[in-house]
Amino acid sequence: MTALPVPALSLVVLVGVSGSGKSTFAARAFAPYEVLSSDYCRALVSGDETDQSASADAFDVLHYIVGKRLDRGLLTVVDATNVSREARASLVQLARDHDVLPVAIVLDVPTQVAIQRNAGRADRPFGEGPIKRQAAQLRRSVRGLGREGFRKVHVLTSVDEVDQAVIVRERLLNDFRDQHGPFDVIGDVHGCLDELVLLLDRLGYLVVRDSAGRAVDAEHPGGRRVVFVGDLVDRGPSSVGVLRLAMGMTAAGHALAVPGNHEAKLIRALDGRNVQASHGLERTLAELADEPDEFRVQVREWCRSLVSHLVLDDGKLVIAHAGLKQAYHGRASGRVRSFALYGDTTGETDEYGLPVRLPWAEEYRGRALVAYGHTPTPTLDWVNNTLCLDTGCVFGGKLSALRYPERETVSVDALGVHYEPVKPLVPQVEQRAADELRLDDVAGRRSIETSTMGRVTITAEDAAGALEVMSRFALHPRLVPYLPPTMSPVATAKRDGYLEHPAEAFATYAEWGVDRVICQEKHMGSRAVVFVRPGDGAVYTRTGRTFFGAELTAKLLDRVRAAVASAGLDRELGSDWLLLDAELLPWSAKAGSLLREQYAPVGAAAAMALPPAVAALRMAAARNVDRGEVERGDGSFRSAGLDVGPLLQRTESRLANASAYDAAWQRYVWPTSGLDGVQLAVFQVLAAEGASFAGRDHQWHLAIADRLVEADPGLFRTTRRLAVEVDDAESVAAGIGWWEELTEAGGEGMVVKPLANRVPVTKGRRPQPGLKVRGREYLRIIYGPDYTEPGNLERLRNRNLSRKRSLALREYALGLEAVDRLVAGEPLWRVHEAVFGVLALESEPVDPRL
Amino acid sequence: MFLTLTMTGADAPALGHLLRKHPDRVQTFTLPVGAATVFYPESTPERVTAALLLEVDPIGMVKRRLKSREGLSLTDYVTDRPYAASSMLAVALGRVFNTALNGRSESYPELAAGRVPLEIRTPAVPARATSRHSGAELVRQLFEPLGWNVTAATRDFGPEGSWGPAPYVDLTLTGRVRLADALSQLYVLLPVLDNAKHYWVGSDEVAKLVRRGEGWLASHPERELIVRRYLKSRRDYVEDATARLRALDDAVDETEPDDPASGEEGAEAPTPLKLLRLQAVLDAVREVGARRVVDLGCGEGFYLRALLDDPAIVEIVGVDVSPRVLEYAERRLGLDRRSERQVAKLSLWQSSATYRDDRLAGFDAILLVEVIEHLDPDRIDALEASVFGAARPAHVVLTTPNRDYNVVYGLPDGTWRHPDHRFEWTRAEFAAWAQTVGDRFGYRVELRGVGAVDAVLGAPTQLALFSRDDVAEPPGRGEGR
Secondary structure: OOEEEEEOOEEEEEEOOOOOOHHHHHHHHOOHHHEEEHHHHHHHHHOOOOOHHHHHHHHHHHHHHHHHHHHOOOOEEEEOOOOOHHHHHHHHHHHHHOOOEEEEEEEOOOHHHHHHHHHOOOOOOOOHHHHHHHHHHHHHHHOOHHHHOOOEEEEEOOHHHHHHOEEEEEOOOOEEOOOOOOEEEEOOOOOOHHHHHHHHHHOOOEEEEOOOOOEEEEEOOOOOEEEEOOOOOOOOOOHHHHHHHHHHHHHOOOEEEOOOHHHHHHHHHHOOOOOOOOOOHHHHHHHHHOOOHHHHHHHHHHHHHOOOEEEEHHHOEEEEOOOOOHHHOOOOOHHHHHHHHHOOEEEEEOOOOOEEEOOHHHHOOOOOEEEEOOOOOOOOOEEOOEEEOOOEHHHOOEEEEEEEOOOEEEEEEOOOOOOOOOOOOOOOOOOOOOOOOEHHHHOOOEEEEEOOOEEEEEOHHHHHHHHHHHHHOOOOHHHOOOOOOOOEEOOOOOOOOOOOOHHHHHHHHHHOOOOEEEEEEEOOOEEEEEEEOOOOEEEEOOOOOEOOOHHHHHHHHHHHHHHHHHOOHHHHHOOOOEEEEEEEEOHHHHHHHHHHHHHHHHHHHHHHHHHHHHHHHHHHHHOOOOHHHOOOOOOOOOOOOOOOHHHHHHHHHHHHHHHHHHHHHHOOOOOOEOOEOOEEEEEEEEEEOOEEOOOOOHHHHHHHHHHHHHHOOOOEOOOOEEEEEOOOHHHHHHHHHHHHHHHHOOOOEEEEEEOOOOOOOEOOEOOOOOEEEEOOOOHHHHHOHHHHOHHHHHHHOOOOOHHHHHHHHHHHHHHHHHHHHHHOOOOHHHHHHHHHHHHHHHOOOOOOOO | OEEEEEEEOOOHHHHHHHHOOOOOOOEEEEEOOEEEEEEEEEEOOOEEEEEEEEEOOHHHHHHHHHHOOOOOOOOOOOOOOOOOOOHHHHHHHHHHOHHHHOOOOOOOHHHHHOEEEEEEEEEEEEOOOOOOOOHHHHHHHHHHHHOOEEEEEOOEOOHHHOOOEOOEEEEEEEEEEEHHHHHHHHHHHHHHHHOOOOOOOOOHHHHHHHHHOOOOOOOOOOHHHHHHHHOOOOOOOOOOHHHHHHHHOOOOOOOOOOOHHHHOOOOOOOOHHHHHHHHHHHHHHHHOOOOEEEEEOOOOOHHHHHHHOOOOOOEEEEEEOOHHHHHHHHHHOOHHHOOHHHHHHEEEEEOOOOOEOHHHOOOOEEEEEOOHHHOOHHHHHHHHHHHHHHHOOOEEEEEEEEHHHHHHHOOOOOOOOOOOOOOOEOHHHHHHHHHHHHHHHOEEEEEEEEOOOEOOOEOOEEEEEEEEOOOOOOOOOOOOO
16 A cells, blocks of 8 residues: 555646546546546536537636636646646646646556557557557656656556555645634844843743743643744844744744744744844854754754744644745645745835835735734734734834733833834834725625624625615715614514514423513614714614704713713723614604504595495485395395495405504604604614623623613603513413513504523524514504405414524524624724624515514 | 506496406406406496405515615615505506407407496595695596596604604596596506606607607696606616615615605706806806816816817816716716717816815816815815815815895895705805905915895896916906906
């Protein structure tokens, strides 16, 4: 058995004449979709595996698919003869373009074997000639494969060897995805040993010293590990001391490290190559000159052993000295290494003679946190989930560390200016503007990662609708850090005369394994999100539109701020901003035009049309008809007048329904003037500085709402509530009674939610975050005045809730994600991405009456 | 929906024969629009009244549409259709009284052919006010010229009637009119007053109108309004994502303007200013020699059409934030009828001026015609960053209203020319903004007026031509053209 080591992410190129057994070998040694054969692609484009005239198109297709797979980080095998140098060169280039390693496996079986095999195959009518020519080409190629760029070349020279070869996948050197930390990532040390020791101490490490008092290791009692971002050496007072400590820590398993450009240069110098001993290298070399040879060798070997970037914690953390764009994470190629060491450079230099570095971090859109150094900056600034940790310690700045996964930073001040900077240490200009949003952040088909539900997919069509609304009607995205999810109604009631009833809500939660629920009064107004911050804020609708003009909004926010302060919430939550979920009343404040254009006319038309119809029917019923002349089509009995009985009854009933309808919508209408008459019923505190409150139970949220009501009863409105144990019949009966009372008094209905708020998924069932149970009269506004007629009700019962529920869950997950990103201080585009997702899902076509 | 038709006088008992509906029977007809019942609430020797009661089933209507996944509007069930006289009632009239509508009668041909004393009442006729008439006035304008004595009673609506007259009238027509004419007039004018049709308007609609309008429509003073509204196509029930989102906010879709005069911003009837603006923008584009041009906020493609016809332009990108508008632009530009080469010049992209879109980089010119005033002021910096900072075309041609000039239109200060304008700039404000942007992003600025210049207030539209600092002045500039 021959073991063929192959990097886990590589482009494997099979080389062998027709009939050498490539496809059989590939099918045995690799997974089904990993292998792409030129014959297959030829058949795809032409219908015939052997149609040589289709080869050019077939290889286009093959390259395209290979490219897509490599982009996605998948090992791919190309099954084609590949005996010509040109064919291989294009594959080597393809591998390089996607920054994976090309590997060649040569199947060099005796030519006669191949000839015999082909002779036995009806679809290969060509004779010996082509195979012999291929074999000759192959033999000429074998020696040069390494020079052609293949990182590994395996040659199998017999049928047996081919049959017995086994592929052994090797982990890439940069692949530390199984290392989950916690880590402390330390920025450019540049020989600042004292500061490094201070920082390690601050981070809780215990420094170990040898008999000579030299720091040789540091260990964290909690098992944390250091990751050095490179540039340990040069410029500073003790590069050797830093090396000794870092080498000791890596050897003991207490640290990982990537090389910086200064280590790369140091290796060349130690190799005796001709390098200019400048930029502080002269100091390191001088220090090393005083060390024994053995130490110099160790330093060289250690520096050589470092891998240019590391992918840690399931791919969620990437370390590279100069940072790394997403396409390069976990890849291996010359340009990946060069990017990791030197950054995204153009080869130009600036007025200080330093290389111009392109702002890759501003373009960065990856999920992984990238921690890096290389470019000294005065402050630690997150840029799109990347953090530069080089705070210029050697130039008199600070030495900084990132605690991961906590995402906290820790810095110690430099003990002095150890080296004069060439360029003053000033803030980096031309960062991506804090507010900048890109079309790619939102448009097209996208998947948004959420912590609650994994990936939520947004279709291009939904995104397109949302883009228009977001651009034309919504507030500035920075004022819209959250949009509320839709909510599903309760399962359709079985009870006579009702479309919705609380019994189903309690039963459904019991089924979902949620024992305790809270019933909250549903206010009939408009859903409103209140975002208060010092200096600005917004009160906006479900689509991110402002409710009021600038002036009125400012007044409203001032009142909210005052109430928050007088209730002491700002102190208690330790925040000068708050994000509140609420209902704004009256309905007419927002829906004025809808009421005027749609709801009120319906009532008016009914009130005008039906009474004359009823009167005419009564007249007809009372008419004295000469019976002798009457033909009775249906043979029914009548004593006098025309037989309009059932029609009269129906019409009278429609008249009564229309009045009930008119009364129903008018309950939610009252005049407002400025803020007079406007009320806010807050029912959830979404977020404040550093905290999302999705995990607090609803009683906590409502208690805070109550304090706001107490502080400003004119503006805030109480949300009545009742906790119900769904397994307790008495409690359920109380819940039903409570709802009946509420709705009979004209209330819209109630929302039933898991009392604990964010609930875990049980037995594969994902409970809805809330179910609405709307009142019988209120539903006339939704389903029309006559929906209560038995025939209508029966037809309306047949409604499908599954789409609505699925949407409600996805939107809920995106809403939580938006809040989580907001409180984590992520950049605007990250928050906006999730908010935009909610809006896009809201544009899905689903029965709007649900 | 309810309508009564009364005949008075000595011939009144003949009404049953004329309508071919026996006065002592109650007859129900199942029609596609619903169940139509005809009955006679009164029948005396001097006065006979026939009543038509049409019961429609909104739930059935919606359920059918739900199946076809159309018309998912929250308000489908909450509709005035069961009550208000509309095209559905007209259709029912036509079906139930077909013989009378066509003026035929076997038993009383002379009565059918002559004028008879009639009284028609339908208690809820849609009658929305137009810019020229109140609802009741419009009803009178339509029926009085036909010889009717019109009573159009209104009723206040809203909470305790506080919202003024409801958009319906209780209509009573009395007069001596041929029965067939009376029915034809209702058949045509009820849908006209409703300004909507419940069915798809096909090509045979014109023939129907000619037939039903015979003898009275040609000389009707409101003929134009009647024809326009009668032939109006059914409102598109297919709603897109945007419409669904607007509905979420309880916002009503804007109804189309009744008045032809108010529809002038539509592309068919460009105002002189609109043409002058087009000319000014095209002049600027030609002056700077731009060949690859983006129209950011292209709308229905008024500018795209002009650019397509200009052989000097080799690439045109129309960008709008609304997918619906882009589809409309594609249809209007007749791309399927143009040559491949012309079509190849044009791309239509959905994008937004406030999101950075790298596809827009590298063009000769970006047009921002009457766009910026539709942005909230706090989003202008996003537009600046994406257009001047990221896309960085050689030139930007930007137009916006001149607020100073609004006095000429009689607009009170602080009101804008269009309800969606978030602001309008005075000349001084615009100049200051343009200069700041030019300085910040490295563009030279040249300001121009577009339209008839008022000595004090300037031109109605202001135009800024931005040219990137590293782009040379085009040859011939400043030498007079």
